[in-house]
Amino acid sequence: MTITTEPFEMSLAALRARRGNKWNRYPADVMPAWVADMDFTIAEPIQRAIEKLIVEERDYGYGYRAGENSLPAAFAHRMNDRYGWAIDQDLVLNVTGTVQGMFVSTMGLSEPGDGVLIQTPIYPPFLMTIEKSGRRLVENPLRDTGSGWELDIEGMRAAADAGTKVLLFCNPHNPTGRVYTREELQAVGDLAVERDLVIISDEVHADLIYSGHKHIPIATLSPEIAARTVTLTAASKGFNLAALRCSVIYFGSQALRERFRRVLPDYVLGSSSVVGIDATVAAWYHGQPWLDEVLKKLEANRDYVAQFIKDQMPGIRHHPPQGTYLSWLNCEDLGLPGESPYHFFLEEAKVGFNQGGDFGPLGKNSVRLNFATSREVLDEVLGRMADAIERAPALAR
């Protein structure tokens, strides 16, 4: 089997043959629409870089990537190119995933029992980080205004008690797809300064932003905010490289870097394979044209999902995401039978979403849909949902 890199959309048969998590978690009669990776082949320059390594060089001894081939240099290039952000390469730390980055940043920069502020509903590893590290959950729900999701700054101020030491931030926000404005970020940054919070900012979805919106790394707002900010990012989400396990922790100051290193020596973190590094480097220098094409497709899919819901499943509350390829669908008003909408759709529609309850109790009536797939798969997912909803009243009896 040979799959060409362009066009990047894959047939259902090719997708079903994949060995990754997305197409293997659920039985074959279920259409998966969950985990956040894309059903597309990757960018040609990335594929070429890793084929060069694997097919031509076949060099698997201890890696060495210096100069512009190094991960810190590629990260510096990308941040400058996208945000005009001049980073210090000495403050870049390689880890194998953004969730790992979240865990180690939280453990390295706070103490057990410290409060960690998050905006719920939230990507489940945020909750796991707090729970498994013995920190204390400080919850600041996003507000559904009826026309979108709003950051509740006053609520954040009220929630952040004296024992709150960390803001575990997510921008673009997963699962709501909010891309925060400069004004919102400034308010968040100011509060962090006022309350002396460390900001751990997961910006792994930063590459996935739709028309009319703009990603702003919170560390770029001011030197004062940067000095207390750890930025987590990777090429893995935008360029679809999750399995290659390569992410970056960027410390906004030497002081933060040193404080972290004293608790968790670098060797604790492990490191990425040369495959992950070469792929990330290729993505950050040469991946943007591909990403621009993918974003057009994703934006069209986003709009398609929104329109379909409006037309065929108007009982679902849904605000089209400003970024990410995830739609957060509140099914509360549908009054579906069964344990949760997740279970309903899995059993009755044979569609496998992410379960809303995993994103915190606020999410229990929601599911997260991944629309980074072919129109063929998307039509099947949405069609099955609509059919099941239509059958729901009969099922509930």
Next chain:
Amino acid sequence: MTITTEPFEMSLAALRARRGNKWNRYPADVMPAWVADMDFTIAEPIQRAIEKLIVEERDYGYGYRAGENSLPAAFAHRMNDRYGWAIDQDLVLNVTGTVQGMFVSTMGLSEPGDGVLIQTPIYPPFLMTIEKSGRRLVENPLRDTGSGWELDIEGMRAAADAGTKVLLFCNPHNPTGRVYTREELQAVGDLAVERDLVIISDEVHADLIYSGHKHIPIATLSPEIAARTVTLTAASKGFNLAALRCSVIYFGSQALRERFRRVLPDYVLGSSSVVGIDATVAAWYHGQPWLDEVLKKLEANRDYVAQFIKDQMPGIRHHPPQGTYLSWLNCEDLGLPGESPYHFFLEEAKVGFNQGGDFGPLGKNSVRLNFATSREVLDEVLGRMADAIERAPALAR
């Protein structure tokens, strides 16, 4: 450039063109004989497995490797196949390197200030683990009997004070190449039980054992010893896959596993790429015929080095290793000029070894030579050494 996988010996020109650490750390006029990877291409089944992934499947979404394709299953197969050791797959933890495994095991299973017992001279990350984690070095030097390296069990007993909690063990021992006998291991295990030590056993060189010797995982000695032992291993050393970053921590009991998890949640450790996992799985099921061939070559190189030293550099004290492809060369009697033998050979012979002093103060007059290379490179390394030694008296004036 295409490099065939067989024969596995590479030309000097091909080696010089490599992008890894070994051939790039030193200037081009220096012949490298340092970091522990091999100047050979890898086994065909491993190359095929990763080419399948990269060239055919091109699937980089979140990985999923179940059943016999999973790392725990392949580890179980390998341990059973080589040692008749029945492991529990639930006690296998994936990390990205054996040094990472050493750091996290030490930090997860002891407290700052605890004593950590090691056999010196020792692979530098052992010393770094103790220093950077704030543990206390408890030193138990190996004894040079004149005819080989001996584990000093009585010295170990004397060194292990009440505050000593961990034995950070290395078998086969790096840098001396000792492969411990069952009797030695039993004595070590008994002492660990007697003094209630956790054994963290780095066995990453276990695949590299020469005629007349046999690797015995210390955890196989008895259930009582297993219950306190963490075994660190990987396919990376024997199968030359360091850059793919895939290692295993194996906990000898559920209690040890739980104790570790409470201090360091699994997410702290990150995880290997699917490339590293698929390569390791292929190595553990299908790599042994290649390894058998490599071992013949390595054993011949080992003997060649020993004979050359005996004939041409008799002032070097050297015990041919029983395992590993590393020769530990004590140059004290040569009375070389300069800061250390490492600096002497680097500057005067243009040969880049590992510096003995990095293996602890006991190693300051030694260098570590890596003989996993072509005869062409080895001849150059040894020839340059002998020439420089011949010129040393003139240089010292």
